[in-house]
Amino acid sequence: MKPVGGQPNVQALNVGTNTTDEITDEHETDTKGGNANDQGNMYRMNKQQELRRNFRFLSIFGYSLLLGNGWCLSIIGLLIPLTNGGSAGTIWMYLIIIIGMVFSTLSMAELASMAPTAGGQYHWVSEFAPREYQRVLSYLTGWLCVLGWQTALCATAYSAALALQGMIALCIPDYSAPAWHGVLLTLGGVMVTIIFNTIFLRKLPAFEGGMLVIHIFGFFAVFIVLWVMGDKAPAREVWLEFEDAQGWGSVGLAMLVGSLSASGSLVGADSAAHLGEELRDASWVLPRSMIACAVVNYSLTFLMVVTILTVKGGTVEELIATDYVQPYVQIFYNVTQSRSGALALTALLWVLLMFGIINQVTTASRQLWSFARDRGLPWSNFLSRVQPGWEIPLNAVVVTLAFSVIVSMIILGSPVAFFTLGSLCYSALYASYIICIGCVARKRIVGEPLLPSRFDLGPRLGLFVNLAAIAFAMVQFLFVFFPTAPNPTVPYFNWTLLVFVVVLLWALLYYHIWGKKAYQGPVTYVRRTQ
Template sequence: MSKVQPETKEIAVKHTTVEDSDHPDHPVGAESVQSEKYGTAYDERDMQRMGKLQQLRRNFRFFSIFGYAVILGNTWEFALVLGAMALTNGGTAGGIWMFLTVCVGMFFCMLSMAEMASMAPTSGGQYHWVSEFAPKEYQKFLSYLVGWLCVLGWQAAMGATSYATAQQIEGLIALNHPTYTIQGWHGALLSIGITAFCIFFNTVLARRLPLFEGIVVVLHIFGFFAFLVVLWVMAPRSDPKAVFTEFQDNAGWGNVGLSCLVGLLGPVVTLIGSDSACHLSEELKDAAWVLPRSMVATALVNYSLGFVMTITFMSTIGDVSQVLATPTGQPYIQIVLNATNSHTAATILTTVMCILLFFCSVNQVTTSSRQLFAFARDRGLPFSSFLSHVRPGWDIPLNAVTLTMIFTTLLSLIIIGSSIAFNIITSLSQVGLVSSYIIAIGCMAVKRIRKEPLLSSRFSLGKAGLPVNIIALCFLALAFVMLFFPATPKPNGVTMNWSVLIYGVVVIFALVYYYFTGRYAYVGPVEYINKNM
């Protein structure tokens, strides 16, 4: 079959010389495209090497993509929202030290992906890197599998984030109206409404997104200090020695170490998404240089804020039984209320949390739709031509954005019947993304072990590359296994972690589709590479 796709035609643009760049490796007098859409000469060269047509507008710069990734990560916010999960498995000490463990592991994972992102800055991310770096005989199949895992992982993550935002709104209502009872259909409708507003930001206001990222990241920082100061100054404090050293197995595993490992779920959910900014590579100016550095900056900021907030949560929780039984459904709201003894103060801080989680959802739509668009562009999905279409003048994959809304809406309807079933399905986001990280980084490690030549990179790990890759793989392998554990031993049908079932169904479906259709339509991004560049 022909390996030529519409997106691989040569880009015909005019060049003019631009002013000197701030980047130390940018040659003086380097040529650049003076259009916002095409970016720099480096961007054009990377796109031509990968055989892709520049369809999206490069309106992101370092600070805006940094703000984008920081808000999408929302680590200190999720550290508060999910902090109570650690109290069952590991206790306060387990929650703190497991969070730090995940920070270290995910940092090595992020470094590995930052290097690959600099080598091949494309919206495809992991599946594209696997296609280029995997052993030749496995390139097509592994790339296809990773593409499916990434698409479904990010789509499921969108549903989970919109519902998390809806839960904060429900908590806010319950805080101010004690007679209010949280019901499933409330969460479903709120999730759908939130998604609709997110779509508005990603379509009508798409060109303003970089501006919003800059504004919201300021609120992100101020909100962090607002919560921090209120809790440390006004909330009751636990004994520091007990907080940091007393590990607990409240779930009944019979082993404190195993209980702590099961407690990895909360920090992994909080910190996962190192690849989020990678899927905006084709909307970022000078992506090969800016993207990896923004990923490092994002990790340093988000991990630090998340760790400090985790310590704060564990140190100021007060009466655990009262906090966990809060009618708001959100333990952190009860902690703030107990600390301030003011519904007004708790309302203001909860509103800040709602706004920040809403913009996290906005960014989730962006990343989810770009991943969907990229994989469809390489013909990895049904109706690929439709999903990869970019309408002239919009410069966004509008069809992919629309499908993201439809998928999230249908997913949200499950909440009406069972929020547990919804959470089980959306757990695909964690295992899907972790799987894609393992395969992508594993391919890079194998390439290094075989001493095969690597692509040139403007962010190279050098001799540290292989150790960094191996440490990342060890951590990800542990996280992958623990994500399938139930929260308590001997679970029943309700408390069982059905992630393994959902994951298995998705993988089997992808394999069946690949056998009957995918292997004929999908050849992998490596086949479009310009071998002469």
């Protein structure tokens, strides 16, 4: 197979299939662990198989579950929904978010089966958007995905650093947790991941299987300790008593504001899709692993949310004023009444967060590499290079880590500004979901054919799922820009909207000055296979 290049095939929109009867050795001589279906998909998309297909169902399932880390993140982000809706509001909003994310995951799984590529959303937009808009919409979606996954990595790395600072505070009572310690620990955590994303990359699938076991047993360790050792709140208080502690004037509005934490714990339905070129039989395995991961991740997350709200771990005021850096560390200490017990539980969360960072580096670098391969970024030749013998996009991995290092320095100036940047992950990813799923829904509405899929939702169910996913993503996208409390002071204002708009304006400016000369969109290179 020849790499992408040559004259764009503007007539190729929606005419490819997954059949491989016509594929011969002259099209691809090295499948790098793929099978005939993988070979056919790569041939149709006119992409060279540069990465080795090391992943199988269990390893990609473990990869996605560790990257999502829903039950860990739900503990970390507890205070925002707790002060915006109370215990009952948090539980019911999590349930609503889970239902919405199921629709999003189903939509993404179908798209991943149609075109299993590291590009993900921007590639799907290019194939399914109206021809006159495919290039600019695909380009913007590519930038949104880059922004979303790069900032998600930064936010998770800082969460792991805060967990480590909480562990230090448990061991050293007078520890003040200065910001520069958080920066150094963030940088250290990110730098460790380069080993697993370079030298040990071929061992990563086997590693994911082992960590999957730790993830599941870790959940039950925290789950059982909290239920056995913690005091229990009355069921009515937990499930039926709503609060508007921040003073929004409406419990419903407070719950929607608090949903940011819930959606942030579960966002990332596309995470495994960006490894579509490193998975054997991707068009069949990828969508099913995405659904399996969603079922397990969402179930464990909901059970942990109910647990952490049922067990009395302290008042909101006590959790906010904790001496242990993070509220959940205070909960662990209050429940176990032991520094050692709290240290063990916090260490478990830290380990799982670290392995989530490893997987986020992989996803973020693959998406960056793919977009550069289609010439959507500055220095695309450098970012899209795969070093001979390595079979990994090393340059994209290094740039991803360098971005995290630079952004982490913002913590020194303002941790609030850093968290604002981190929330860009949600806005960018939800915006990319709206665009790509919207393009598929439009094709279904007007009756245009879609690409064949080995995970086909069907026209009626598919349209319902797509529209439900879009409606959910639009609501979440809107509330990402709300402050966590009414009438915030300037330092605590949610600046996400400003940064989001600035990035989009930069992307559009870059597109009109240079990008549109180099970027054609993946659809212009796809081959006819019939």
